[in-house]
Amino acid sequence: MDIEVRHLRVICAIAEAGSLTRAAASLCMTQPGLSAQLRRIEAMLGGPIFDRGHAGAEPTALGELVLSRARAILPSVDGLIADTARAVRCGTASGQVRLGSVGAPLLAHLVAAAKDLLVGSEVTARCQYSPLPLLDDLAAGRLEAAILGDNPGNELPPRDGVVLHPIVTEPVFALLPSNHSMACCEEVGLEELLKDDWVMPPPDSDRTWEYWTSVFAQAGCQPYVPYEAEGRQLIEIVRTGLAISLCQPTFIEVPGVAVRPLKGNPLWYRHVLGWRSDGPVATHSDEIARRIREGYLVTCANSPAYMRWRQRNPDPRRPLE
Structure with missing residues (x-):
């Protein structure tokens, strides 16, 4: 994953708010989701950007460097966005x-x-x-x-x-290896599936992971997720029997995988x-x-x-x- 403009906005929002909780509210995110995104940004940049404690979030030396560059870059990006949007509305890209x-x-x-x-x-x-x-x-x-x-x-x-x-x-359905013990069932229970290894897409700002984990918690436990993947790689991990996952109900079954509804339709x-x-x-x-x-x-x-x-x-x- 490469650093994107939205990542720079997240860093600036945290610095301006002084805490992840206040920054999450301003960004319409949850605090755990923002914390997860910050960890990914810090991993990309090679070190901690903020010292996080009871007093809030204070930029580290690396964080000060990143913030100085971000605050220099973002006004130019915002200007570019505004200018191109204005040009489009005026018909230059009709x-x-x-x-x-x-x-x-x-x-x-x-x-x-x-x-x-x-x-x-x-x-x-x-x-x-x-x-x-x-x-x-x-x-x-x-x-x-x-x-x-x-x-x-x-x-x-x-x-x-x-x-x-x-x-x-x-509804959200389960994606299983075709030789899974529950692949022969018309529908499968989420509680039973949580005992298996899972492969999941990387968490991102759309908060889907947060929604899923909140429903998993209601079912009694969180799955063990040793694999993070999406698209073709996720399907191949399921097909080889290494893990199970979730999918849209319109997912077309391919050889080696089975799509099954979840009992009680807990996810939407x-x-x-x-x-x-x-x-x-x-x-x-x-x-x-x-x-x-x-x-x-x-x-x-x-x-x-x-x-x-x-x-x-x-x-x-x-x-x-």
């Missing part, structure tokens, strides 16, 4: 529709709808693991629309000029469509949202485990119809 998405099965439907409805526009797209940088890009005018996501109790914060429209709230995830209120997508937002919903239902049909779950749960909390 005809370009920039889309973004987290790891979700909805991006292709968003791109297809934009290409059909915004005729003559150049449509581009990029993906990112966490929704918060994408939301920041929407607010700054660097994206016209994006597929975002959040969890119960950790909903996306509002941003000026950005409309957030829920598409669907779906919400897909959200966001767009600039003053951008080209706003005019067609209702139709774009409708097409994404239709595309989501088609995607569901390719996941047998999810289709069976939907038949057993005819009225879950999903704003689709």
Whole structure:
């Protein structure tokens, strides 16, 4: 992982607040989540940035160096963001529709709808693991629309000029090796799975890890997570039988893995469509949202485990119809 502008903002926010608790509140994060992110930043920079104690957070010598550079860099970055956003709003980049998405099965439907409805526009797209940088890009005018996501109790914060429209709230499923003892079950208990080794994506600012661990705590224990991975690497660790994980219910089973619902549906995830209120997508937002919903239902049909779950749960909390 490379140092990003958002990491510099985190460091400055902690220094300005004088404590992680106050900084977490200003950043709309939890204190444990901010602490975890700070540890990752410090690991990237090679040493502690703050001395943390009862009196608060005081910059170390390394921290003072980082802060001096960050405070010099951020005004220029903010100026660049403001200038480019202004240029886009004034039409210097007219005809370009920039889309973004987290790891979700909805991006292709968003791109297809934009290409059909915004005729003559150049449509581009990029993906990112966490929704918060994408939301920041929407607010700054660097994206016209994006597929975002959040969890119960950790909903996306509002941003000026950005409309957030829920598409669907779906359960989170278990991802198991196909030879796992519970792979033959129609649904699996979270308490039993917590006895296995797990592979999880690295924690990030989207707070998904925090949400999961809070639900694990309610189930009685935390999983042992010897592996951190995402994407293809995570799937391969599961496929080889080294660990289990969680996944979206629309995940298409590949040889060697099994997707199964969790008993009692303890975990949920919400897909959200966001767009600039003053951008080209706003005019067609209702139709774009409708097409994404239709595309989501088609995607569901390719996941047998999810289709069976939907038949057993005819009225879950999903704003689709």
